[in-house]
Amino acid sequence: MEGVASALSLADLCIRYGNLLVQTCKSYKHADQEIRESILLIETLWLKIQRQLELLRNIWDTLDDDYQIHQNGVLQVLQGKAQAAIASIDQVVGDSKEGSTMRSMMSKKGEYKRLKYATWVKSSLKSVMLDLKEWAEVFDISWYLIIRQSSSKLDQELQPVSIAEDGPLSILKDLRDTIHENLRGQIAAGNSSVYLSEDFFEEKRAPFSHSEAEIVYEAGGDARFLLDQESSISSLSDSCKLARILQKVDPFTFGILSCRGVLETEGSSRRFAFSIPPNLEQPEFLRFLLVSGSQFQPLDDRLEIAKQLAKSVMFVHSAGFVHKNIRPETVLILRSVYSESSFSFLVGFESFRYEEGRTELLGDDIWERNLYRHPTRQGVFPEMAYTMQHDIYSLGVCLLEIGIGESLVVFESETGAPQASPLISGVVNFTIKDNKKRAFEIKRALVKMARDQLPPKMGRKYAETVVTCLTCLDKDDNSFGDEKEFLDENSVVVGVRFIEKVSIYAKSSVQMLV
Numbered sequence: 001m002e003g004v005a006s007a008l009s010l011a012d013l014c015i016r017y018g019n020l021l022v023q024t025c026k027s028y029k030h031a032d033q034e035i036r037e038s039i040l041l042i043e044t045l046w047l048k049i050q051r052q053l054e055l056l057r058n059i060w061d062t063l064d065d066d067y068q069i070h071q072n073g074v075l076q077v078l079q080g081k082a083q084a085a086i087a088s089i090d091q092v093v094g095d096s097k098e099g100s101t102m103r104s105m106m107s108k109k110g111e112y113k114r115l116k117y118a119t120w121v122k123s124s125l126k127s128v129m130l131d132l133k134e135w136a137e138v139f140d141i142s143w144y145l146i147i148r149q150s151s152s153k154l155d156q157e158l159q160p161v162s163i164a165e166d167g168p169l170s171i172l173k174d175l176r177d178t179i180h181e182n183l184r185g186q187i188a189a190g191n192s193s194v195y196l197s198e199d200f201f202e203e204k205r206a207p208f209s210h211s212e213a214e215i216v217y218e219a220g221g222d223a224r225f226l227l228d229q230e231s232s233i234s235s236l237s238d239s240c241k242l243a244r245i246l247q248k249v250d251p252f253t254f255g256i257l258s259c260r261g262v263l264e265t266e267g268s269s270r271r272f273a274f275s276i277p278p279n280l281e282q283p284e285f286l287r288f289l290l291v292s293g294s295q296f297q298p299l300d301d302r303l304e305i306a307k308q309l310a311k312s313v314m315f316v317h318s319a320g321f322v323h324k325n326i327r328p329e330t331v332l333i334l335r336s337v338y339s340e341s342s343f344s345f346l347v348g349f350e351s352f353r354y355e356e357g358r359t360e361l362l363g364d365d366i367w368e369r370n371l372y373r374h375p376t377r378q379g380v381f382p383e384m385a386y387t388m389q390h391d392i393y394s395l396g397v398c399l400l401e402i403g404i405g406e407s408l409v410v411f412e413s414e415t416g417a418p419q420a421s422p423l424i425s426g427v428v429n430f431t432i433k434d435n436k437k438r439a440f441e442i443k444r445a446l447v448k449m450a451r452d453q454l455p456p457k458m459g460r461k462y463a464e465t466v467v468t469c470l471t472c473l474d475k476d477d478n479s480f481g482d483e484k485e486f487l488d489e490n491s492v493v494v495g496v497r498f499i500e501k502v503s504i505y506a507k508s509s510v511q512m513l514v
Contacts, residue, residue, distance in 0.1 A: 010075045011057040017082035018046050018053075024086050025125065038125040045132055049078075052143050052168055055157055062151040070142060070496045078135055085128040140168070140253060141311055144318045145495045147176055174248045179320060182241040194243040196261040196273055201225070210287045210411065210418075211329050213347070216273070224276040225260055226283065226332060228347050230269045239270050242349060245319060251277055255312030257332070257345045272349055280334035280343060286398070287328035290407035297405055302458070305333065305344045306402045310502055312346035313395050317388050317495055323349070324386055326394035327372040328401060328409075368409050368418040372397045374473055375439035388494050389472045392502065396469025400450050403458040403466060423449070446470055468501050 025039040056071065063071075146154060158173040199219060205227070206215040212229040233239045239262050246259035257274035264270050276283065286305070309331055316323050323330075323346065330348025335341070365380055374393040376384035384390075401408055410421045420430065427445045432438040447470050454463035 010072065010079065011053050011060070014075050014078045014082065015050055015053050015057075017079055017086070018050060021082050021085050021128070022046050025128075035122060035125060038122060038129060042125065042129050042132065045129070045136060048167060049132075049136055049139070052139065055154075055169060056143065056146075058157050059146070059149070059151060059154045062153045063146070063149065066496050067142075067145065070500065074139055074142060078139070081131050081135055085131060088124050088128065141314050142496070142499050143168070144172065144315060147172065147179070147318050148320060148495070168253075171248070171250055171253065175245065175319060178245050178248055182245065194240050194247070194259075194261040196263045198263070198265070200261075200263070201227070201273075208283075208285055208288065210291070211285050213285070213332075215276075215283060224278075226257060226274040226276060226347060227263065228272045228274065228349065229329075230265075230271055231349060233270070233349075236264075236270070239272075242321075243272060246272070246274075246349070249315075251345060252343070254315040255308050255343075255345055256315065257347065272347075274345075274347060276334070279337045281337055282335045284333050285329055286331035286333055286344075286402075287407065287409070289333060290328055290401055290405070291410065293406065299458070301342055302402050302405060303462075304342060305331075306399050306462070308344035309346065309398060309402075310395060312344065313391055314495065314498055316346065317391070317498065322386055322388055323391050323394075325349070326391055326398060327369065328398060328407070331398065367420075370439065371408060371420075371424075371442065375436060375443055376473070378439045379435055388498075392469050392472045392498065395502070396450075396466050396472075397446060399462075399466045399469060400446060400454070403454045403462055404449070405457070443470065465502055472501075 022043050025042050053075075060068065155176075158169065158176065161169045161173045163170050163174045163177075201216040202219050204217065208214070214227045216225050216227045217223070218225070231239060233242065243259045243262045246256065247261075249256045249258055251257050257276065260273045260275050262270050263273055313323070313326065325348045326346070327348075330346065332345045332347050334343050334345065336343070370378040372394045373382075374384075374390050376382060377386060377390050397408070404423070406421065406423060408421050408424050409418045411418055419425075420428075424442070424445060427448075428438075428442050430438065432441065447467060450463055450466040450470060454466060
């Protein structure tokens with residue numbers, strides 16, 4: 001465990017290198033307005049990372065061994081990136097100790113034109129910023145796993161943090177406090193009600209194709225909400241607990257929309273209302289994009305959606321839940337108002353529950369839903385209790401569809417009944433009467449499809465990721481390892497394996513989700 005112990009000093013080393021990187025950048029802050037803006041972005045991002053690293057360092061001895069080993073590898077990547085960034089900047093602008101003006105920097109390089117030289121500096125700083133941002137996105141996913149830690153030391157470290165602050169520590173504290181209050185059956189004083197009345201929304205509603213969800217508007221206001229499909233969570237109390245937790249999430253960090261509250265409709269059914277960020281538009285569910293085909297072809301778009309969906313699943317598990325309903329009908333896609341960027345958000349919390357909570361082993365025989373369920377979780381009475389790996393299997397089927405750019409479920413019309421697409425109906429015998437045998441035949445077909453069709457479309461790494469998800473519960477040839485290893489106190493091991501194995505693609509020597 002010598003390598004694990006060294007991560008403590010590695011965290012300190014990363015903090016020192018990061019601070020040196022910021023100081024190196026700030027040496028040139030008077031050079032040019034655009035350069036100053038780039039430096040400010042780098043400095044802001046680093047301050048966020050530094051606070052996360054300091055917390056990690058302070059609670060290191062309370063963390064699980066597997067988590068320590070994983071973070072050791074992540075920090076080694078950061079150290080390398082910081083060193084490379086410092087060298088890159090110094091190579092472009094020279095010795096930072098001697099000057100901070102554009103004129104002095106130009107004199108070190110000869111009679112280069114100001115515009116050309118400034119372009120080099122800006123390009124170097126932009127590369128540093130993107131590199132650091134990419135690493136931070138990876139780090140966030142594993143860092144938020146500490147929500148699961150049963151650590152009084154962590155609670156002590158978070159105690160002075162104000163939830164009014166804007167940053168990862170305040171998000172972590174708010175989520176952790178809310179989860180603990182829910183588990184203890186306590187509600188913090190001053191918590192606003194999560195109940196919503198029908199008159200909270202305007203009457204006009206915008207439905208979706210192939211989904212029961214709707215876009216609704218706040219009465220007398222401009223705010224937009226996604227009114228999700230009816231929830232099958234049996235307890236009103238559990239619905240409210242979930243809503244309170246989902247109120248705390250940051251949409252762009254977690255890939256989950258912030259919950260405004262729970263609407264109780266006629267017949268005592270309930271629907272979650274999620275706030276849609278004002279800078280996003282053109283809401284559509286992944287199913288519609290897959291069925292329409294032409295709107296979902298660019299490789300960059302598909303890779304980004306796949307990465308964001310995997311991140312959403314990871315954060316659901318970090319908060320101690322299983323989703324139980326991951327399929328294209330529960331993945332909402334929105335586009336930025338300011339760019340062509342797409343954002344994926346996991347919704348459809350109709351049977352969401354605490355991971356350690358009681359499972360009733362109840363299901364249904366809806367074939368288009370069973371397509372996204374592991375064979376041991378299909379039918380009216382599933383044979384296996386639901387675990388996080390079952391969510392990972394569902395994720396694998398969605399990633400398969402995203403990768404091939406086609407839907408496994410098709411419709412004769414917008415209101416027509418769902419049918420199996422030729423992709424699956426041509427290779428599976430749906431007339432098999434034994435439900436379990438038919439379910440495993442579908443699973444084998446999906447794995448074969450991933451191995452055969454994904455490499456030329458998305459690359460070998462993506463194909464391996466999908467196969468890893470689809471085989472995560474196999475007794476043999478399971479890259480996640482022995483299922484018994486997942487039964488640690490905080491369920492952190494399965495989270496670490498998820499990050500390390502479910503890697504959409506890797507730009508560093510450490511295989512991780514990016």
